Amino acid sequence: MNFVTWGVSPWGQPVILHAAWHLLWYALIAGVAFVLAHAAWVLLRPSPAPGPGSVGASGTADALPRRIVRHSLPARLFHWVMAAAMLVLLGTAFLPKAGLPFDWVGAHVWAGAVLLAAIAFHVVHALCCMDFRAIWPTPGDLGELRGIIDPPQFAKVADGPVRRPGKYPLGNKLYHLALVAVGLTLAATGLALLVRVPTPFLPHAPHSLFDDAGWGAVYALHGLAGLSLVALVIIHVYFALRPEKRPITLSMLTGDMDRDYYLAHHDPERWRVDASPPPITQ
Numbered sequence: 406m407n408f409v410t411w412g413v414s415p416w417g418q419p420v421i422l423h424a425a426w427h428l429l430w431y432a433l434i435a436g437v438a439f440v441l442a443h444a445a446w447v448l449l450r451p452s453p454a455p456g457p458g459s460v461g462a463s464g465t466a467d468a469l470p471r472r473i474v475r476h477s478l479p480a481r482l483f484h485w486v487m488a489a490a491m492l493v494l495l496g497t498a499f500l501p502k503a504g505l506p507f508d509w510v511g512a513h514v515w516a517g518a519v520l521l522a523a524i525a526f527h528v529v530h531a532l533c534c535m536d537f538r539a540i541w542p543t544p545g546d547l548g549e550l551r552g553i554i555d556p557p558q559f560a561k562v563a564d565g566p567v568r569r570p571g572k573y574p575l576g577n578k579l580y581h582l583a584l585v586a587v588g589l590t591l592a593a594t595g596l597a598l599l600v601r602v603p604t605p606f607l608p609h610a611p612h613s614l615f616d617d618a619g620w621g622a623v624y625a626l627h628g629l630a631g632l633s634l635v636a637l638v639i640i641h642v643y644f645a646l647r648p649e650k651r652p653i654t655l656s657m658l659t660g661d662m663d664r665d666y667y668l669a670h671h672d673p674e675r676w677r678v679d680a681s682p683p684p685i686t687q
Contacts, residue, residue: 407425408424408425408428408625408629409421409422409423409424409425409621409625409629410422410423410424410425410426412621414617414618418618420617420618420621421618421621421622421624421625422621422624422625423621423624423625423628424624424625424627424628424629424631424632426502426628428629428632429499429502429503429632429635431632432632432633432635432636433635433636433639435636436635436636436637436638436639436640437639439636439639439640439643440639440640440643443643466664466668469664469667469668469678470664470678470679471663471664472661472662472663472664473661473662473663473664473667473678474660474661474678474679475572475653475656475660475661475662476656476657476660477534477535477660478660479526479530479534480530480535481657481658481660483523483526483527483530484657485657486519486523487520487523487524487527489519490516490517490519490520490523491516491520491634491638492638493512493513493516494513494516494517494520494591494631495631495634495635495638497509497510497512497513497516498513498628498631499631499635510602514599514602514604517595517599518599518604518606520591520592520595521592521595521596524588524589524592539571539572539573539676540573540577540578540581541578541582542575542578542579542582545568545675546570546575546578547575548568549568549569549570549574549575550575568672569670569671569672569675570670570671570672570675570676571671571672571675571676572671572675572676576644580637580640580641583633583637584637587630587633587634587637588630588634590626590627590630591627591630591631591634594623594624594626594627594630595627597614597615597623598623598624598627600613600614601620652666
């Protein structure tokens with residue numbers, strides 16, 4: 406299978422032009438196939454029973470607020486701005502390739518600029534105001550796999566209870582890792598490509614930075630990352646719509662989740678929340 410489209414330079418040398426656009430259909434098929442496979446797996450295997458709710462070092466259940474804060478307002482705004490920008494980028498990139506031609510360049514450039522600004526904001530916000538380590542996979546997350554591999558024994562196994570996740574389950578962390586790789590590739594190559602089109606952001610210098618072979622590699626990486634994002638978006642939307650994930654999805658709108666869900670599905674020792682009552686205002 407060819408992942409890129411090849412051309413010939415003015416000197417007769419083979420050069421990469423861009424990603425092979427027929428891979429769009431493979432990306433769609435891969436995303437849908439994952440959704441169908443997971444849905445079938447959930448239907449055919451017993452649903453894991455959540456472990457008993459306990460609060461450990463976080464105090465008693467009654468000491469916790471009824472609503473557990475999960476996402477701050479800046480984090481939620483970043484998520485929805487990023488989502489809107491990515492959907493515009495995907496639509497303007499691939500709808501013309503799928504046979505729906507329109508003047509897409511301007512919208513694509515502006516959506517890319519919004520995404521670059523959102524990513525820059527998120528990096529700074531995560532480093533200064535969030536526990537950014539909470540989203541990265543660690544060896545301690547491997548204990549969660551026992552609940553996936555052997556669902557009937559989620560709450561009770563021979564050597565003790567299966568480990569419940571902290572704030573972010575292992576699947577959430579792995580998805581974030583994949584999105585970081587794809588997103589940073591898109592951001593870096595997209596920033597370079599801004600010099601190829603007239604924009605108010607960078608000087609128009611289409612022949613700077615790279616030679617023909619270098620620009621071909623940039624276009625190919627940008628396109629392949631975008632194609633990967635198609636499958637990732639399908640998977641993300643699927644999990645966001647699943648009934649058992651609904652409290653997590655709603656928390657991206659409201660910022661919080663119910664205390665009972667937190668105690669049943671998360672380990673308070675791994676995700677510590679503030680048990681102090683809110684300040685009294687007069």
